Amino acid sequence: MTAHLLPSVPLNTQPNIEAPDDFYQELVDMHRDLSKEQSALVNAKLILLLANHVGELAVLREAMRAARQDIAPEGQADVAHEADLK
Amino acid sequence: MVLDEDNTVSVGSRAICWAKRTLEILDRLGCGDRIVGKGVEWNVGRVFFRDEQIYQFDLQPEAGHRRPAFINLQQYWVEQFLVERCAGLPQAELRWQNKVVGVTPRADRVAIRVAAPNGEYTVHADWLIVADGARSPLRDMLGLESEGLAFRDRFLIADVLMHSDFPSERWFWFDPPFHRHQSALLHRQADNVWRIDFQLGPDADPEEEKKPEKIMPRLRAMLGDKTEFEIEWASVYTFQCRRMRSFRHGRALFVGDAAHLVSPFGARGANSGIQDVDNLIWKLELVMAGQAPESLLDSYNTERAFAADENIRHSTRSTDFITPKSEASRAFRDAALLLAKHYPFARRLVNSGRLSLPTTLETSALSTPDRAGEAFASVVPLGGAAVDAPVQGSRGVWLLSYLEAGFTLLVFDTSVPADALEALANDADPCNVVQVGGKPAAGVSRIEDSEGLVAARYDGRAGTCYLLRPDQHLCARWRSFELSSVRAAIARATGEACVEAMEAA
Numbered sequence: 001m002t003a004h005l006l007p008s009v010p011l012n013t014q015p016n017i018e019a020p021d022d023f024y025q026e027l028v029d030m031h032r033d034l035s036k037e038q039s040a041l042v043n044a045k046l047i048l049l050l051a052n053h054v055g056e057l058a059v060l061r062e063a064m065r066a067a068r069q070d071i072a073p074e075g076q077a078d079v080a081h082e083a084d085l086k
Numbered sequence: 087m088v089l090d091e092d093n094t095v096s097v098g099s100r101a102i103c104w105a106k107r108t109l110e111i112l113d114r115l116g117c118g119d120r121i122v123g124k125g126v127e128w129n130v131g132r133v134f135f136r137d138e139q140i141y142q143f144d145l146q147p148e149a150g151h152r153r154p155a156f157i158n159l160q161q162y163w164v165e166q167f168l169v170e171r172c173a174g175l176p177q178a179e180l181r182w183q184n185k186v187v188g189v190t191p192r193a194d195r196v197a198i199r200v201a202a203p204n205g206e207y208t209v210h211a212d213w214l215i216v217a218d219g220a221r222s223p224l225r226d227m228l229g230l231e232s233e234g235l236a237f238r239d240r241f242l243i244a245d246v247l248m249h250s251d252f253p254s255e256r257w258f259w260f261d262p263p264f265h266r267h268q269s270a271l272l273h274r275q276a277d278n279v280w281r282i283d284f285q286l287g288p289d290a291d292p293e294e295e296k297k298p299e300k301i302m303p304r305l306r307a308m309l310g311d312k313t314e315f316e317i318e319w320a321s322v323y324t325f326q327c328r329r330m331r332s333f334r335h336g337r338a339l340f341v342g343d344a345a346h347l348v349s350p351f352g353a354r355g356a357n358s359g360i361q362d363v364d365n366l367i368w369k370l371e372l373v374m375a376g377q378a379p380e381s382l383l384d385s386y387n388t389e390r391a392f393a394a395d396e397n398i399r400h401s402t403r404s405t406d407f408i409t410p411k412s413e414a415s416r417a418f419r420d421a422a423l424l425l426a427k428h429y430p431f432a433r434r435l436v437n438s439g440r441l442s443l444p445t446t447l448e449t450s451a452l453s454t455p456d457r458a459g460e461a462f463a464s465v466v467p468l469g470g471a472a473v474d475a476p477v478q479g480s481r482g483v484w485l486l487s488y489l490e491a492g493f494t495l496l497v498f499d500t501s502v503p504a505d506a507l508e509a510l511a512n513d514a515d516p517c518n519v520v521q522v523g524g525k526p527a528a529g530v531s532r533i534e535d536s537e538g539l540v541a542a543r544y545d546g547r548a549g550t551c552y553l554l555r556p557d558q559h560l561c562a563r564w565r566s567f568e569l570s571s572v573r574a575a576i577a578r579a580t581g582e583a584c585v586e587a588m589e590a591a
Contacts (some may be wrong), residue, residue, distance in 0.1 A: 040413065044421035052431040 011062040088172070088241025089200060091185035095165035098319040099245050101356035102158045102275050105148070107471055108360045108443040109153040110486055110558070117171045118153070121164055125157030126274050131256040133438055135423040137263050141433045142255075145441060150539045151474045152484040156441070158254075158275045160245075161356065175319075189214070189227050189338075196337050209271065213370060215337045220326075222344035223519040228335060232347065234403065238268060238288040239409040242295055242322050246280045247434075250314035260423055264307040268439075269408050272308075275352035281317060282308065283350075285409065292322040316514040325349035325405055327398045334387040339366060346394035351439030353409060358397050361444060362390050368492075368556035372580055377515055382581030383454055393445035398439040407437035445560060454553075454562035454575040461544040462563060472558040475540045477522075479533035486539055486558065488533060493517040493576055494554045497567060498546035499524040506569045515580050517553075517572065522546060555579055 007029055008065075027078050031039045098254035099145040102127065104112075112118040132142040145155035150166040172178050187206070188199030196214040200207055216224045225232065259265070284304055286295055294300060301320055309315060328344035333339065339502055342359030365384045372378035425432035447469035448455070456468065460501050475485045488494065495510070495517050496504075502510075502519050507529060510517040521532040522540050544552060553562040553575050562575035577583045 032181075037417075040417040041420055041424070044414075044417040045425055048418070048421055048425055048432060048435065049429075 011059050011066065013066070087211075088178070088180045089186060089198075090180065090182055093183045094344070095169060096160075096162045097332050098280065098321060099160035099162070099275060099281060100162045101164075101353070102273060102281055103353035103357075103442070104159060104164065105353060105357045105444075106151070106153045106443040108357045109157065110471075111360055112363045113152070113170065113486070114490055117167045120167045121159060122153065122157055124163055124167075124276050126254045126276055126306050127154045128254045128256060128274070129155045129156050130253075131258065131438075131441075133326075133426070133436060134259040134262060135427070136261050138427070139569045140423060140427040140436075143433075149435055150476050150537060153474070154526065156353070158281075160275050160277075160279065163541045164275060164356075164438050177504075179581050184330055185221075186218075186224060186227075189224055191228065191336050191338060193336070196230070211315050212337065214373065214521075215366070216219045216338055216340045216344050216362075217363075220343040220347050222340075223231040223277055224338075225330070225340065225344055228338060229503050230330060230335065232328045232330045232345075234347070234398065237297075237325045237327075237349065237405055237409065239405075240286040240288065240290040240292060240295070240322055240324055242284040242286055242290075242301065242304070242306065242320065244282045244301055244320040245275070246282055246309075246315045247278055247318050248280060248309070248313055249278055249387065249420075250280065250309075250313060252280070254353060260419075260438070260482070262308075262350050265304065270308065272437075275565060282316075286322070295322045296320060308513040317544045325401075327402045329391070329394045329398060333390055333394075334383055334389050339367060339370075339383065339386065341390075345390070349405045351404040352397075352401055353439070354397040354401055358445075360394060361393065362386075363388065364557045365390055371517065372564075378580040379582065385450065385581065386506040389450055389452075392447065392449060396445050397442075404437045404439045408439075417494035446470040450561075452555070452561055452579045452581070454571075457564060460563075460565045462550075464563075465543045466552075466560050468560055468563065470560055471562065473543050475535075475543055476537050477533040477540060478536045480531070483532070483536075486542065488520045488531070489554050492556050493579070495519045496522055496540075496544070496546075496552040496554065497524075498541060499548040500567065501525060501527040501530060502567055504529060506567070509569060510572065513576070515576050517576060522547075 030042060034042065054060055093210055104121065109118055109122060112121055118382045129146045130142060130144050133140055155408070157330040171182065172180050181202070185201045186198055187201045190197040193212070196211050198209045198214065200209060216222065216472050220223050227467070252272065252274065259270040261267055262270055264270070265284055268285040268287060270285070271281070272568050273281040275281055284303065298317060301317060305315065305317075308447070326347050327349060330340055333341070333345045343355060345362065346358070348358070369378065369382045369386055369549045373380055373382055404416065407419055410419045422435040424434050426436050446467050448467065450469050453469050456462070472486060473491055476483055477485050477488070478487065481487045493515065497519060499522065501521060501524060504527075507519055510519060519530065521530050524532070526532055540546060547565070549566040551567050552560060553563045553572060555561050561579040562571070564571060573585070
């Protein structure tokens with residue numbers, strides 16, 4: 001078996017961030033003075049930048065799954081704009 | 087026999103973007119030059135977000151192809167040229183103002199009831215190709231359905247006559263200053279007609295939005311005070327992405343919008359319809375001539391349903407990007423657009439329509455898998471449509487002109503033995519051999535790879551063979567010629583192998 005056929009490297013969930021307290025403070029500070037909508041936009045940009053850095057779809061999928069964990073959907077589904085055709 | 091309930095070609099421009107693959111098919115039908123000559127060639131697209139351009143792309147960055155990535159031409163012109171071509175074919179008959187009012191499928195034929203200006207009559211056809219569009223009355227008459235999604239956002243499309251300095255490019259705006267919080271698209275067509283699309287949102291009133299007094303201010307805001315223009319045609323519409331479960335029902339074969347429907351972003355409607363017919367016709371011809379089993383027509387359904395799913399997937403994703411359905415979706419959309427201005431990676435995420443490319447029939451049962459140990463660094467994958475390249479030879483300077491008669495075997499730098507050539511030419515499903523380079527030999531059709539691009543694009547080396555179907559899709563390839571392999575691959579591509587396998591089982 002060649003290297004690229006081996007299972008992909010799983011999402012690293014072990015402590016890996018340099019200076020975690022510094023990072024956390026800068027993450028929160030990044031949103032200072034921003035409206036709720038602007039914050040959502042900055043977060044989305046940050047996710048896309050980091051996702052591109054990671055690159056590997058299997059790792060990104062695993063991260064998305066982990067992010068969604070423990071969050072139960074509430075309210076109506078967001079596909080209300082579409083209608084099933086039969 | 088072609089039946090059309092109308093007495094004219096399309097009213098309004100409708101489909102306007104004709105992709106390279108479509109133009110190549112139209113070349114084979116004998117009207118490529120007229121259509122390309124009348125159309126507006128374009129390869130470049132620009133994407134704008136709010137008040138600035140964030141990037142541009144070139145759909146055909148390399149030379150050495152007869153046809154451009156796209157031409158724009160009003161659908162009525164394409165229909166006109168096809169009608170004229172049809173009139174020149176003695177075996178074809180086009181009946182205007184003949185409306186199908188009833189259809190009765192039978193095991194060995196289809197009875198079609200037709201209402202004509204001077205009364206009703208019945209046609210008993212061996213086969214029926216249903217090409218009556220999105221609403222497909224024949225689909226209803228046969229009690230069949232098309233299933234999928236409808237999108238709520240309404241769009242205005244307008245054909246505008248104006249003399250303008252805008253280049254022949256595709257311009258797409260997200261949230262432009264002249265049409266806030268929505269999208270807009272500008273495209274040039276023939277005769278100084280410009281296609282303009284405005285996203286209107288889900289709450290727009292279609293009757294109200296169609297009125298000139300409503301359309302003019304929108305156009306004025308986009309085009310500026312100094313541009314003189316007039317509206318030639320306008321329409322308000324919503325999108326649907328849906329398809330029939332099967333495109334074949336006995337002797338009725340569904341093609342184009344009747345079989346599958348996509349949103350217009352990506353130009354995948356008319357272009358996929360033409361590929362449907364190109365996929366179907368050679369199979370139908372072989373079946374009608376008794377050279378292939380009827381089951382070959384099932385591969386029309388599997389191959390083109392596969393293509394329809396690909397088109398629907400692309401088209402649905404484009405529509406979701408252009409009209410985000412949730413706050414999170416909009417945030418990611420705007421984030422991608424903001425990043426695209428600075429970073430190339432984000433441009434790959436921006437989706438203003440993934441423009442039509444021919445579908446690679448990767449899972450087709452008609453393709454023969456590569457021999458073990460043989461690899462091809464080719465731009466044409468197995469199941470893919472042939473790619474053009476410049477050549478020299480008796481039939482002109484483009485490779486695709488040599489792939490026009492039934493099955494064709496391209497052989498690189500080697501001569502196929504004369505007895506094998508003769509055997510292939512005389513088989514029930516004959517195969518035309520075209521030698522690329524190598525020594526001239528008696529009775530061989532030979533072309534010169536004048537710029538080396540055939541070998542480069544196909545990874546052709548001495549002995550390499552490519553077997554192309556009548557629709558120019560690649561169905562088998564080898565690194566060396568073997569008569570029995572070629573015959574087996576043709577049998578497989580004409581559905582014979584499946585029948586034999588079933589009989590053996």
